[in-house]
Amino acid sequence: MAPGTSSRRMSLDFIRNTTTASDASVEPRSIFRHKDSSLPSRSAASEVATVVNCECCGLAEECTRSYVARVRSGFCGRWVCGLCSEAVAEELRRHVVKEEALRAHMEVCRRFSKVAANPAVALVGTMVEILRRESNKKL
Template sequence: ECTPAYIERVRERYGGRWVCGLCAEAVKDEICRTSPRLISTDEALGRHMDFCRSFRSSPPPMASDANEHLIAAMRQLLRRSLDSPRVARSAPSSPRRRRMPSGVESPRASSFARPGGYFSTLAG
């Protein structure tokens, strides 16, 4: 899928740099997190590159510190996600129920609304 046209579009978007899909998502996230003060794509890319450099230059965690390192990383991810502005959804996150034609009972409704069902045996 890396056609010359696709490569050219990616390079145009990121100042001549070839950016992988994961890094492109991180750059988009960096731009969204700085809202309402928008930053440029170049600035977001620079921040992401700085983060990658500092991550690569940090020593790997000791085996005994692996749990603490994982907990700290998860805490950082959670804080970043809570600090990020929420995006308004244009569609509901749960599917809508379809209306059944008049006279036709929904299969879901019929399984719950049984005369003499479970609840009537509990009561009597």
Template sequence: MDAITKIYDEVIQADCECCGQKEDCTKDYIVIVKNNHAGSWVCGLCSGAIEEYLSKNPGKTMEEAVSSHNEVCQNFNITTRINPKLTLAWALKDIAKRSLKNRMVKNSTKLNIYRSSSCIPTLKN
């Protein structure tokens, strides 16, 4: 029973510096995560997102990746958590804007060919 109490005493609650999620971790694990993420403790979900960001942006540093993900989390907490319906409306508006922009780009690259005369012969009475 004494060993279980000792292990339990070593577990502390850590707050993710990006999303604010709380996780129960050992002090050793917290040190490892901080060393891997430029001195910031991040939860497993944020860690995965940061790693994905780095894989898509090979020239970026870990500090830039953590900072970028932190901004995403802060924007999510400010907008989506406060008013999810309004956020859905903004997302749909952004999708519509991108769709319109893509259609305009596609249409501008097409060649416009006009007829000089009708292909239907003139009807005589």
């Protein structure tokens, strides 16, 4: 190693010297030839994004129309955000049909999105519901 140069600097010089010698025979895009096949086409990338609201939780997201159409086709014609789609997938693990899982998740979102006039009453109501569920499981 030359005095005053670090081993990192020498390794970078080695890489630079080996790549410049072989660059003449390499096409500019050939490095990315495998990556190009997985990239979306220019028409899909330039598609205009629109704001859509999740039909479960009401979250607004900016998505392309083709993405919205794909999501709707997978969730019974309803658009759901990524978080809600994961919750529906979790419901599906309980071996229920997709429509039932979506309906159950929408019901949960509806209950939790209510504005409670009295938070203490809402808390008591939620605790009563949890206790009922647990007692039904034990029977």
